[in-house]
Amino acid sequence: VILAEAVAALTPKRLAGERILVTAGPTLEEIDPVRFISNHSSGKMGYAIARQAQLKGAEVTLVTGPTALAAPHGVKVIRVQSAAEMRDAVMGLLERTDIVIKAAAVADYRPKSRSGEKMKKSAAALSIELEKNPDILAEIGGMKGERLLVGFAAETQELVKNATAKLNAKNLDLVVANDVSQEGAGFNVDTNIAKLLYRDGRVEALPMMGKEELAGEILERVELLRGEGAGKAEKPGSPSAR
Amino acid sequence: VILAEAVAALTPKRLAGERILVTAGPTLEEIDPVRFISNHSSGKMGYAIARQAQLKGAEVTLVTGPTALAAPHGVKVIRVQSAAEMRDAVMGLLERTDIVIKAAAVADYRPKSRSGEKMKKSAAALSIELEKNPDILAEIGGMKGERLLVGFAAETQELVKNATAKLNAKNLDLVVANDVSQEGAGFNVDTNIAKLLYRDGRVEALPMMGKEELAGEILERVELLRGEGAGKAEKPGSPSAR
Structure with missing residues (x-):
């Protein structure tokens, strides 16, 4: 506890005054009262970002799917x-948010209908009909205003191509791209090998590092982008753009 | 630690010499490297049974799906x-097992084919084709020999009817039936309201209790059934039946 307080006291408050919304964890999409579809996200990346942002003086709200992690201090x-619940929580907070960092692994699809009773296992085979979940990040991107948006891309192939497409489609300022098929990257491991992609086409390759360290690196880039007026300069009618 | 040792020392070793196989937790059926189908089982019931059986002197093996729980001592x-991995582990242990207590919530279905790459979210809707998993308990029931078999039934409707059908279909000696739609029962809560169903048609309703206490009650019934020769008397050619 004393060490944690010393770290907190010694961390420069470079994000003071910023209201940061972080999403984390998987979402869980129910098939019936017992079964669900989910994914292997541990939530560690988003929790690390929330913790590091709080240390840097930001006012942080963490919207999280089900994880085994303790709430970060402060x-x-x-x-x-x-995903539907996460969307509603995020959209409700958006007006009081300067920076959105979407580290959650939101399910792309959900069962079309949820059965109120546990399905009986009679059929030898069956199929679950799925429909698309709301695309939270694209929705924010379409109404971003002066906000800075950071997304993540977990890919098993064509990392830079797919991550660049995501940056453009969702109007992001920064994408943290992970090749989850690599050793030392991916879900449920404590390290990442990330590439950072920017709006101007720059690609910055980071070495393998722990999630807390990567959280610090991402937030440093966020500070720099905010210093350059990113997010703030995006809105044509905003005072800083005039 | 001292308390735990005192409890261990004071618990009568009524299951000494019994080799008990307990299964616990959900299973996790992968759709692709990122997504999966699972269920809300916490694993607490099976872990409690394994812990209590060890305290009562049994030699306990716990085969468990993914949970957040620590391994019980001893x-x-x-x-x-x-489910396929759980089946292989259980069948490999069966010959050296006297009592099987199947508390795992094994997925009934799994995706027919697992994609090696993360699915791209292009289609507005899609369906996942599922096929039946191996029915581990039925397989053991079909070759039970002198073993005592205990199963669980989690139901949201027609509890006794569905649980009785399970007891008969799978050749069980005891079924612990839970109406998971009741307040104070079900997944991810720490209490159960269980009914115990026996081969002779008896139904014993237990009051609401914690999972550790319920584990103790179940194991007491197992001791009694073993004393009456259940399991052992099932095999026509066994010495005790002659």
């Missing part, structure tokens, strides 16, 4: 289960 | 992910 935590 | 733990 961070407001909102727990949700499904 | 219990051999084998970790698996899918």
Whole structure:
């Protein structure tokens, strides 16, 4: 505890005054009262970002799917289960947010209908019909205003191509791209090998590092982008752009 | 630690000499490297049974799907992910087992084919084709020999009817039936309201209690059934039946 307080006291408050919304964890999409579809996200990356942002003086809200992690100190935590619940929580907070860092691994699809009773296992085979979940990041991107948006891309192939497409499609300022098929990257491991992609086409390759360290690196880039007026300069009618 | 040692020393070793195989937790059936189907089982019931059985002097092996729980003291733990892996682990141990207590919530279905790459989210809707998993308990029931078999039934409707059908279909000696739609029962809560169903048609309703206490009650019934020769008397050619 004394060490944690010393670290907190010694960290420069470079993000003071910024209201940061971080999303983390998987979402859980129910098939029936017992079964669900989810993914291997541990939530560690988003929690690390929330913790590091709080240390840097930001006012941090963490919207998180189900994880086994403890709430970071000094961070407001909102727990949700499904993508639809995460969308509602995020959209409700957006007006009071300067920076959105979307580290959650939101399920792309959900079962079309949820059964109120546990399905009986009679059929030898069956199929689950899925429909698309709301694309939270694209929705924010379409109404970003002066906000700075950071997304993540977990890919098993064509990393830079797919991550660049995501940056453009969702109007992001920065994408943290992970090749989850690499050794030392991916879900449920404590290290990442990330590439950072910017709006101007720059690609910055980071060495393998722990999630807390990567969180610090990402937030340093966020500070720099905010210093350059990113996010703030995006809105044509904003005072800083005039 | 001293308290735990005192409890261990004071617990009568009524299951000494019994080799008990307990299964616990959910199984996790992969759709692709990122997504999976699973269920809300915490694993707490199976872990409690393994712990209590070890305290009562049994030689306990716990085969468990993914959970957030610590291995119980003195219990051999084998970790698996899918139903197919759990089946292989259980069948490999069966010959050296006297009592099987199947508390795992094994997925009934798994995706027909697992994609090696993360699915791209292009389609507005899609369906996942599922096929039946191996029915581990039925397989053991079909070759039970002198073993005592205990199963669980989690139901949201027609509890006794569905649980009785399970007892008969799988050749079980005891079924612990839970109406998971009741307040104070079900997944991810620490209490159960269980009914115990026996081969002779008896139904014993237990009051709401914690999972450790319920584990003790179940193991007491197992001791009684073993004393009456259940399991041992099932095999026509066994010495005790002659």
